[in-house]
Amino acid sequence: MTEPLMLTEAREAPQVTARQAGHPALAAAARAIRAFAPTFVVTLARGSSDHAATTLKYALETQLRLPVMSAAPSVSGVYGADLNLKGALVLAISQSGGSPDLVGALSRARAAGALTCALVNVEDSPLAQAAELVVPLCAGEERAVAATKSYLAALVMGARLVQAWQPSPALARALDALPGTLEATLRAEPRARELATQLAQAEPQRLLVLGRGLHAGVADEVALKFQETAGLAALPFSTAEFAHGPARLADPQTPAVFFQARDATAPFTADTLRTLGGYGTPVTLIGAATPERAADLPTPASGHPLTDPAASALAAQLLIAHLAVQRGENPDAPPRLSKVTRTH
Structure with missing residues (x-):
């Protein structure tokens, strides 16, 4: 087949990330958010956008x-239970x-007293029209069904929003x-292709995808991409949760894709990686090296924990x-899936 759009x-x-820099809507949203002074934040998203929201959760909380x-x-749409969202910032994230x-x-969150902000790719979409800030x-x-650049755009725009809201010289440098x-x-794509060949030859029936903290949402997103484009039963887990039951799934016939970050989680995920080695699990290590082994698909250090996930996610997409x-498989048109998913 011809090279996929994915x-x-x-x-x-x-x-995409270069186009985002200095967008006036970002500064305007940050000013409005600071003036509102939210006491808590609620994210609203599904699918790949929700996985970007998971990373944003760690960014905002840390x-x-x-x-x-x-x-x-x-909760509101099906059960009709409107929450008390007075004082909340509701961040909706969506491609379409x-x-x-x-x-x-x-819309119901706005009526309940929340400040609403949409991070959205289609600027005249119904979601954008429902939000106070866009x-x-x-x-x-x-065009591909599988979200790649739009997911990365949401991931990075979340970090840009944090920076605009509460500026940090280190994060500013990393974003620049x-x-x-x-x-x-992207220059590691030949290595990604080589690792894909090795994984395809193993013909796994299922796959584990592991990450922690700012990379937990990346693990969720990567598992989804394995599912929808390659037809693999990929199961994502936080390395912190892995020991609480899912470790039973690890064996020499079940490969794992493992994200090793350069942040405060690094020593703990390195411990999990050693444990997987003891189980005989074949591991594809993405990101940073550990004291015991080099990364199979190394990513460059971005200069900040909030921007490192973008490089990890891009390497995994390749x-x-x-x-x-x-x-x-045709990753651009997976069976039973469409580009815009409308749920009620």
Whole structure:
């Protein structure tokens, strides 16, 4: 088959993140949020956008010390139970902005006293129209069903929102350098293709995907991509939760894709990696090296824990796209899936 759009669009990540820099909507949203002074944050998203929201949760809680919860749209939309959201900032994240459940939940949150902000790729979408504040993701048109550049755009725009809200010189430098960091990540594509070949030859029946903290949402997203594009039963876990039962699934026939960060989680995830080695689990290590082993798919250090996940996610997208092709799948048009999913 011809080269998939999934790969072409993933390779646009450096340009997407460069377009985001200095967008006036971001500064305007940050000013409004600071004036509102929320006491807590609620994220509202599904699928890949929800996985970006998971990373944003860790970013907001570690940098701004604000508690963050993930909304269940069915609470208001299906059960008709409106929450007391006075004092809350509700951050809705979506590529299309067209799912009725998100639009309805955001509208009801606004009526309940929350400040509402949409991080959305389609600027005139129903979700954008329902929000008080709109921050464009700047990903441009995405044609492949599997979200690549739009997910990365949401991941990075979350970090940009944190920076605009509470400026940090270190994070500012990392965001300025991020397009170059992602360009460097793309240069590892031949290695990603090689690892995809090895994984395809193993013909696994299932796959574990492990990460922690700021990389927990990345693990969720990568597992979803394995599921929808390569047809693999990929199971994501936080390494902290892995020992509480899922470790039973680890064996020599079940490969694992493992994210090793350069942040405070590093010594703890390195312990989990050693444990997996004791189980005989074949591991593809993405990110940083550990004291015991080099990374199989190394990523460049971005200069800040909040921007490192973007490089990890992009490297994994390259691996997954090549694996899907080698398994005879079309990652651009997975069976039973469509680009815009509308739930109620």
